[in-house]
Amino acid sequence: MSDTPLDISIRHSLSTAQGVISMEVALAVKPGEILALTGPSGAGKTTLLRIVAGLIQPQSGLVRYGSEVWTDTTGQVLRAPQRRPVGFVFQDYALFPHLTVRQNLAFALDRGQDEGIVDELLRAVELTELAGQKPAQLSGGQQQRVALARALVRKPQVLLLDEPMAALDRSMRYRMQDLLLDLHWQYRFMMILVTHDLAEIFRLADRVARLEDGRIAQVGSPGEIYTHNQDLSEEPLLYGEVLSVEVADDQLVVLALIQQQVRRLRLPQALAPQLTPGRSFLLRYSLETPMIELID
């Protein structure tokens, strides 16, 4: 396993739908760690990934991988993305439409690099059979696997993923998460992924960094971040999504998806304004009343 940490300390101004916000992020990612970046859209998550990859130069600051300086605005260092040991999985996958699956992977080979890695990765993501197809002929999940495999061809030490599973259905996401964990275990890269999906965060991430308006609002283990009340942390905790809400006998009857199953919850009516279909929440079981904690 690589034992190199990544240090990020940058300032950057970011134009968002809400206007220009100033980003100010200091973050240390541990060797081999899986870090989830989360937070509302426009908070600077993708921008942070792009700064690490060298696709954007921050207005000021430093990105350092161990003793290698990748970006240093005071010393005028901006190492080109080509020369950073970084793999990037784009939100739109960015597969080359004119190349087959195999050619997409082979494109990434460095000069003189052993071509065996292409077949190895095709096997790892179970795409050997589809190696001759063009991206347009593949399903979303298959395209996602091609993008992932292609990003790993150069054996990056840092893998950056920008909402890689946003477009996949639930069961496909589960399989992709397994695959990512397998690959992470096998190749031992550091991983930073942007995600909104709580289940994904809990399954994959060692730590979560929550960005808000360009600043890190919270960093910690998923348990620490999402269970505000530490005293209750030993109680069972379930992640759910609201499907529908009705009022009956002065109570809210909420249909929610919890652990892949549709459940009915009876809750105090006071929660009605927050509990709208599509909202995510954590459910705590206690003997008296169920407690709901909303997540945005």
Place this chain on the structure above:
Amino acid sequence: MDPEPLWLTLRLATLTTLILFVIALPMAYWLAYSRFKGRSVVEAIIGMPLVLPPSVLGFYLLLAFSPSRAFGQWLESTLGLRLVFSFPGLVVASIIYSLPFMIYPLQAGLQSLPASLREASYTLGKSAWTTFFKVLLPNSKSAILTALVLTFAHTVGEFGVVLMIGGNIPGVTKVASVAIYNEVEALNYDAANQYALVLFVVTFLILSIIYTINNRLLRVRHPA
């Protein structure tokens, strides 16, 4: 009908298209991705031939290339090149005149590609050069085809600029469009009609072939 003017038109259009393609590629790339502040000025200059009467452009080129003026003199004394009333002069004038027809489709084609394609190639260790030739151009086939055809067709249809800078020298600068004008002036409507018909049919055929190919390319990229 003397085939010489048609042949000359073909040579002029082919040469102009090829040279312009080579010149326009780097310019289109720069215009598509540069954040240079003076970019709009450069774009306006390139677009001038679209709105300027061809005779205006031809007139200024005639002045510039004239051996009695500084630039024309310099061309003749250092490069031994006379650009007024000569075939090379026609080629140079056509290149300037058709510049926007080559650059704009290429630029628009490059800009329509998702930025992530370029960025993905960079993060996969590939240089801007490799990215341009192996990723961006192969995915801009339709734009390239449009640019080539528009330039070719536009050069075939040139009249004002050609007449101004080239005049009407048989076998040297008398292209088909000028020949049609000559025949009409001499009231040889039959000869004029023959030239006109050939241009009409050839242009129609070229455009039909292009649209067929383009539609096929689009279907490959976005299967129904």
